[in-house]
Amino acid sequence: MTIFYFTSTGNCLAVAKKMGGELVSIPQVVGGGTQEYQDDVIGVIFPIYGFGTPKMVRRFITNARFAADYTFAIGTYGNLPGAAMENVAKLAQRRGKSGDIGGFDYAKSLLMFDNYLPMFEVGKETERTKEKNIEENLDKILADIAARRHFVEKAAIGWKIATSLMRAGERFVINGRQAQGYIVDEKCIKCGVCAKVCPSGNIVVDDEVRFADRCEGCLGCVHLCPQNAIHLKNEKSSSRFRNAAVSLDGIIAANNQKEAENE
Ligand SMILES: Cc1cc2nc3c(=O)[nH]c(=O)nc-3n(C[C@H](O)[C@H](O)[C@H](O)COP(=O)(O)O)c2cc1C
Ligand code: SF4
Ligand code: SF4
Missing domain, CATH: 3.30.70.20 (Alpha-Beta Plaits)
Structure with missing residues (x-):
């Protein structure tokens, strides 16, 4: 199993470490042009940003070709995932039309600590973390993946609309500076x-x-x-x-x- 991950404060790396396999940091491999990877199982673990994926993760998924029997994506988040998992599966599927990934077999979000400082206070988040059942929920995801379950998390229509608005708005706010x-x-x-x-x-x-x-x-x-x-x-x-x-x-x-x- 090969796991590609992106992390800033360690949640996604902690999940990747618990899963095992060969861990590959996306910032170390993302680049221009198509990249091809082969293994029996290939997964991508990323933090959900603005109900979506970090720019670098989008670029990685767009350029990667996975030759695998089973592929999965896990998006860690702190409060609301929006339609992130459905959209990341669609992104991989669009890529798949040219004959490679073909979407993710499994795509699910995992509630963890929220590190988004403009909205959340670390002390309160630390308290809330105890109620989030992180280990229990992660164990369920690990069992799903071990059983090669096929599942893509869907969002209700309201969340799809909210996600589209957020993604559109992001273009004006996120400029790299x-x-x-x-x-x-x-x-x-x-x-x-x-x-x-x-x-x-x-x-x-x-x-x-x-x-x-x-x-x-x-x-x-x-x-x-x-x-x-x-x-x-x-x-x-x-x-x-x-x-x-x-x-x-x-x-x-x-x-x-x-x-x-x-x-
Ligand atoms: C720029 C930014 C945007 C975020 N947007 C969301 C969001 O839309 N929904 C959410 O629940 N959490 C959001 N978060 C929280 C992270 O997804 C969450 O804390 C994640 O587990 C961090 O993973 P990491 O520790 O591996 O970096 C955001 C965090 C950042 C930094
Ligand atoms: S801001 Fe200054 S002290 Fe903090 S990590 Fe950067 S160089 Fe070190
Ligand atoms: S400069 Fe931007 S990309 Fe780099 S660590 Fe800080 S917030 Fe993250």
Whole structure:
């Protein structure tokens, strides 16, 4: 089994680690042109952003060709998944028309911790996490996949409309320059961790922390700065989150673009 994953605060990496198989970080393999992968089972695990998939994950799914007996997608989310799973299956299906993936056999969302700081407060989310039955729900998904169950999560019509509106609106808001609005305060010690956890190589740290224009909006740099020196103007919480099953080094290994270049 090969699992492709995208993570910023570790939820998706924690799920991927629990599933096992060969884990491949999407930021390390996404690129131009068609990429072909072969295994008995191939899965994609990603965080749901704005009822949809992160831009980089969309690009990966659009360009990938999977030769597998069984394919699945898991979208982790913190509050509302919208029509993300139905849409990601459709995206893979459209790709399939040219003779490859043919959609996902299984696509399901998994409720986890919500790391979206403009709307959620880390303390309250930590409390709520206990009620989300994360391990129990993940075990059900693992059992489904082990049984090679065919299932694509559908959304009610209202959620489909809300998702379409959100996706349309996103085009005006998400332009790759979001991080340029972040505030780096005096606690910054220029350690460079933010640059290493960035999945799109969007940060340079020299005499200051500079953000380029290919931000995925993942908030990884904000949550994982060891000094808590990066802030959003509209954050609901000054506390930060990292999934406890994942180390900072694990996220750096997944996302660091310089490491990939040096390999
Ligand atoms: C930019 C952004 C948008 C998000 N949008 C949603 C959303 O629409 N619905 C939702 O339930 N959670 C949303 N979330 C929360 C994440 O999907 C959730 O915390 C996910 O498990 C994070 O995975 P990770 O720790 O692997 O990065 C969003 C998070 C970010 C950073
Ligand atoms: S991770 Fe934090 S302290 Fe380190 S360079 Fe980035 S902003 Fe500064
Ligand atoms: S700059 Fe920060 S928010 Fe933007 S992609 Fe990099 S780590 Fe994520």
